[in-house]
Amino acid sequence: MLAIISVVVSNAQLDTSKQTPESSELWEPVPRVVSAPPSAPPSDAIVLFDGKDFSKWKSAKPGGSIQWTIADGAMTVKGGSGDIETVEQFDDYQLHIEFRTPAEVKGSSQGRGNSGIFMQGKYELQVLDSYNNRTYSNGQAGSIYKQTMPLVNASRKPGEWQVYDVVYTSPKFNKDGFPTHPAYITVLHNGVVIQNHTPIYGTTPYVGQPKFEVHGKGPIRLQDHSNPTSFRNIWIRPI
Numbered sequence: 001m002l003a004i005i006s007v008v009v010s011n012a013q014l015d016t017s018k019q020t021p022e023s024s025e026l027w028e029p030v031p032r033v034v035s036a037p038p039s040a041p042p043s044d045a046i047v048l049f050d051g052k053d054f055s056k057w058k059s060a061k062p063g064g065s066i067q068w069t070i071a072d073g074a075m076t077v078k079g080g081s082g083d084i085e086t087v088e089q090f091d092d093y094q095l096h097i098e099f100r101t102p103a104e105v106k107g108s109s110q111g112r113g114n115s116g117i118f119m120q121g122k123y124e125l126q127v128l129d130s131y132n133n134r135t136y137s138n139g140q141a142g143s144i145y146k147q148t149m150p151l152v153n154a155s156r157k158p159g160e161w162q163v164y165d166v167v168y169t170s171p172k173f174n175k176d177g178f179p180t181h182p183a184y185i186t187v188l189h190n191g192v193v194i195q196n197h198t199p200i201y202g203t204t205p206y207v208g209q210p211k212f213e214v215h216g217k218g219p220i221r222l223q224d225h226s227n228p229t230s231f232r233n234i235w236i237r238p239i
């Protein structure tokens with residue numbers, strides 16, 4: 001904001017004949033340095049899962065314990081054991097998460113590789129095997145569940161690792177509980193833009209309409225939808 005204000009100038013200064021190239025240069029503040037190696041999280045990322053343990057996670061059931069499994073650097077849903085969520089809570093962030101739907105194809109439509117990633121524990125970015133698997137478009141992989149379908153279907157084959165890179169902004173509420181702006185989400189699926197600054201209109205229930213509930217920070221929640229979908233290399237950068 002300071003940078004914007006500093007270039008808003010008087011009408012006299014709008015006379016370009018009186019300006020120099022230097023008059024519109026900003027030298028302060030200086031963006032801090034983040035190293036971004038090609039095959040590792042950025043240096044300022046919070047690593048939520050590095051393939052070894054559930055230390056950054058807990059059961060989404062109060063008092064419950066995690067029964068999902070870890071093998072070969074990936075965690076896998078144990079069907080029926082319940083959702084898991086991060087211990088730490090977040091509002092605005094960049095999230096990187098890799099997922100793999102089962103190589104052995106069972107079921108169809110919503111019953112195939114179903115899981116989900118809930119922003120702030122409330123708003124589901126759908127995880128599904130959407131490779132040659134027709135379902136309702138606002139419920140396929142990369143949809144904001146039951147709201148906004150992905151721009152395209154960038155799904156890889158069952159059993160292949162896939163990536164979601166997410167930029168997410170929390171909704172804001174006034175003191176009366178009205179949302180003054182919705183949540184916004186941008187998603188790249190395997191490097192392809194599938195959600196472009198998409199507004200999220202509230203919660204993402206299976207039945208019924210989205211609802212806005214006033215909330216603060218929330219966890220990243222991963223869904224147990226009975227299918228043994230896996231996740232790995234999960235990191236987040238609050239922004």
Ligand code: MG
Pocket residue numbers: 114115116124126127223225
């Ligand atoms: Mg789901």
